[in-house]
Amino acid sequence: MDILLKVFLAVGLLIAFTILLCTYRAVVGPGIFNRVIAVNVIGTKTIVLLVLIGYYFERPMFFDIALLYAMLNFIATLIFAKYVQKGDLCSR
Amino acid sequence: MLEIIVVAFLAVGIFFMVVGAVGLLRFPDFYTRLHATGKCDTLGEVLIIVGLLLYHLFHYSETPLVCVKLLFLILFIFITNPTATYALMRSAYKTGVKPWKLGDERQ
Amino acid sequence: MRGKGFGILVTFCMMFLFWLLLSGIFDVLHLTAGLVCSAIVALISHDMIIKGDEEKILSKSFKLAIYIPWELWQIVLANLDVAYRVLHPKMPIDPLIIEFDTTLQSDLALVTLANSITLTPGTITIGITNGRFSVHAIAKEPAEALTVDGTMQQKVADVYMEW
DSSP, X not given: OOHHHHHHHHHHHHHHHHHHHHHHHHXXXXXXXXXXXXXXXXXXXXXXXXXXXXXXXXXXXXXXHHHHHHHXXXXXXXXXXXXXXXXXXXXO | OHHHHHHHHXXXXXXXXXXXXXXXXXXXXXXXXXXXXXXXXXXXXXXXXXXXXXXXXXHOTTOXXXXXXXXXXXXXXXXXXXXXXXXXHHHHHHHTOOOOOTTSOOO | OHHHHHHHHHHHHHHHHHHHHHHOOOSHHHHHHHHHHHHHHHHHHHHHHOOSOHHHHHHHHHXXXXXXXXXXXXXXXXXXXXXXXXXXXXXXXXXXXXEEEOOOOSHHHHHHHHHHHHHSTTEEEXXXXXXXXXXXXXXXXXXXXXXXXXXXXXXXXXXXXOO
């Protein structure tokens, strides 16, 4: 077995650990904005985690999932920011 | 040799990601927390993906399309991460979240 | 009119390359579907990405290629700065909000400057209203570095040729 794959596994576990740290901020808050940055950060960390999983299990389709997840995460954050600021999604 | 370079990229990247998470926990208010996450996460993720890209270039050179995909992912993270940070910051500022000043209690 | 055709062409090429990247299958059916889809998207939304004359766009992209390495170096410095502030036991932060005016005009230049400020040491853009930037700085020194010497603004102005 390739030694680098073990390194990938360790890095993936460390990323999962940082996600756990961020979950504290997402649960405790305080306030809605702190929760949203925590969720946004978890989302961006998940992108890297998906790419690592793609290499570890040798499934290339995980790269596509990572790309789409990056877009969805970005759009979700933007929509959330707009929603909290304006109160609805249609006004300019 | 290649392994050392890849592991170095991954190590520096994961260091910055851990620093970002610690900053998210440690800093006193929303704005300063965005400083930690907006910068450290961007660079950390990009470094990890660059390391994986190098690994791919040498181990799976028969599928170069995936390299382009990863390059696109790097570009995308570089554009979207600061923009999302900025959007949250502006939204919080307009909603009236007070910035933390030296001497205040942490939120 | 000439600029419009160029904009449609560039958008079409970008969309088609993206299609090829994501599908990865090169038979007639998939290529035709990709051509049709990217043509539709290019016709509808060409003015979102590309504006202006073609000569200007080409020289702008060339100058942007020079600007990016400097920006990358700034990003590394910014990360070391934040890492130092996070890991220092006393947390040497003293946040403040500063405002300054800019002479940049076009949307793309303003976006580039805002993203650059966000990625450089110790500062994040909060908002732009009528050419006036509001910036949240994490301590006094980065705020002064941004307002006193206008290196970054000058560089962005060079890229987009707005003096």
